[in-house]
Amino acid sequence: MNTISPIGVFDSGIGGLSVWKELSSALPGESMMYLADSAHAPYGTKSKKYITERSRVITSFLLDRGCKLIVVACNTATGAAITTLRREYEVPFIGVEPAVKPAALASKTGHIGVLATARTFKGEHFIRTKGMFAGAVEVHVQAGTGLVELIEAGLLKSVETHDLLEHYLRPMIESGIDQLVLGCTHYPFLIPMIRNILPVGVTIIDPAPAVARQTRKVLENFRGLNPGPDSPVHQFFTTGDPGPLELIIKQVSGNQPAEVIRTI
Known part of the structure; x- marks a missing residue:
C-alpha cells in the first residue's frame, strides 16, 4: 500500500460527507477523493443488483485514480455490495452498518x-x-x-x-x-x-466516528498511514448537479472553497 495515495470515499449522494468530515478530522494527513452518485440517488429504493453495479463502476473510477483504500460511506451500498467488492478487488474496503x-x-x-x-x-x-x-x-x-x-x-x-x-x-x-x-x-x-x-x-x-476509527485501524495494519507533513489534497466528484455538494462541503469544512467535478 502506497502511503501517500488518497483514500476513496463514495456514497449515493452528499450524505457520505458526514463520514468524510470525521475521516478528515481523525486522519488529518490523508488526502481523499469523494464521489457522490447523486444522479442515481437514492439507493434505498433500488435493487441489490443495481446498487452492486453502481458500486463497481465507482470503485473502478476511484482505483483508476490511485486510491489505496475505499470507504463505502453508505449504509445501503454496504449492505448490498461490500461483500462483492471485497471479493472482486484487492484493496481494503470499510463499510457503514447501523450501530x-x-x-x-x-x-x-x-x-x-x-x-x-x-x-x-x-x-x-x-x-x-x-x-x-x-x-x-x-x-x-x-x-x-x-x-x-x-x-x-x-x-x-x-x-x-x-x-x-x-x-x-x-x-x-x-x-x-x-x-x-x-x-x-x-x-x-x-x-x-x-x-x-x-x-x-x-x-x-x-456511525461516522466508528467508521473513521476503523479506517485508521486498517491503515495502521497495512502500514498505509501517510507519514508526510504535506497538506492533504481533497478532490470531489459527482454524477449529478455539483451545486448541492459544493454547498454541503463548505458547511462541513469550515467554509473552505471546493471544486466539484461532474463525472461518470
Missing part, C-alpha cells in the same frame, strides 16, 4: 430505534445483528422514505423535512426508545432537527 449493538448495550428502557432506508433493513448484517439482540431489547425500525431526496435538495431546515421526520420519529418516541440509530449517512445532517423532535434523554448514534 444496533452499541445502542442495545446502552439502552436503559429496552427500546431502541433505527432510522434507515428500506434496503438497509433487508441486508443480511442488519437482520443478523438485530436477531442477536432480539431477546434483550425491542428494535423499532423505520424506513426514512423521502428524506434522502430532501437532503439532496438542500432542504435541511424546511417545514416539509421537519414534518416528514416527525412523522417517522413519533411512533418510536411513543414506544419509549432511549437510543436512536441513524442508519443512513445522509441523516446526520438532520441531527439539529432530530434533537428538537426527540425527548430529552434520547441518545442519537451517528
